[in-house]
Amino acid sequence: MANLSNVKLNDGLQVPVLGYGTGTALYQKEAKDSVKMAYSEAHMHHIDCAEMYANEESVGQAIKELGVKRDDVFLTTKCGSADPRKSLEKSLKLLGVDQVDLYLIHSPELVKETGLGKSWQIMEELQKEGKTKSIGVSNYRVSDLEEVLKVAKVVPSVNQIEVHPYVYSKAQSLLDFCHSKGIHIESYGPLSTLIRAPGGPVDPVVKNIAQELGATEGQVLLKWAHQITHGGIVLTTSSKKERLEEQIKAFTEIKDLSDEQVQAIAEAGKQKLHRVFMQHMDS
Ligand SMILES: NC(=O)c1ccc[n+]([C@@H]2O[C@H](COP(=O)([O-])OP(=O)(O)OC[C@H]3O[C@@H](n4cnc5c(N)ncnc54)[C@H](O)[C@@H]3O)[C@@H](O)[C@H]2O)c1
């Protein structure tokens, strides 16, 4: 199987373009066996965790049992409290590692009382201390990022947000803003039009493009999220090996969508709004 390519962040860190999520379907579930399978059988070496998913200990056990070198796995986790230092120290213990590759604030709502600027300064200290290689945010709107950038010495490396055609009209200005500041997008929920809101205006467009490319509809949606975010990182998940292989192949075997195909999906997506997570993004 061909190797997945990397995306280079604004701090130089290389991140595998496709990440294996341990939220949603695996939320609060023992993630050990799924992570081991994803790593060893489907070559998913980028794992997306969060304090809020309540399964970091089982992800840590998976890494230990896989016996892989620390550098051979790209590990992200997210702060689920108002105190990034306390949260990261707890996550490192549960994951059984000294450092994560990427640490994110899960939502601006969590750090309101600490302050978006102050909490970002704590993130910068954690990076300096070597507890994380890279620092970023998740579910930040343009106004939240502007508040961070007022005090930031380090520009967030990523903003992890919901990206699929039914949030595109709402996300467009945020995507443009992040692109202009060198903040990479990590897309979550990329399969939502297919699995969470089927029967909508995007389905026939995606189906046609899938036929044209000899791809599955899921593969087209993963590629769309990557391409509409200027070559961003995409997060998905499954506990089925066959599905993971299909997802990886989207980035190793399927050719890129043409600009016209990307735009056709975007236009169809604008006809409907369906946000699955983090409703504050529309306020
Ligand atoms: N930062 C955040 O607030 C946030 C929010 C949601 C998710 N995430 C992260 O992103 C990861 C991925 O998000 P997601 O789970 O929404 O991604 P997704 O939209 O790709 O959905 C994955 C789901 O689709 C199912 N699936 C996969 N392939 C399929 C196929 N071909 N046909 C039908 N169903 C299929 C899987 O079983 C899984 O339940 C999460 O696990 C988590 O790590 C972060």
Ligand SMILES: OCCc1c[nH]c2ccccc12
């Ligand atoms: O990552 C945000 C979505 C999500 C998935 N599982 C969760 C558990 C707790 C809080 C948020 C989430």
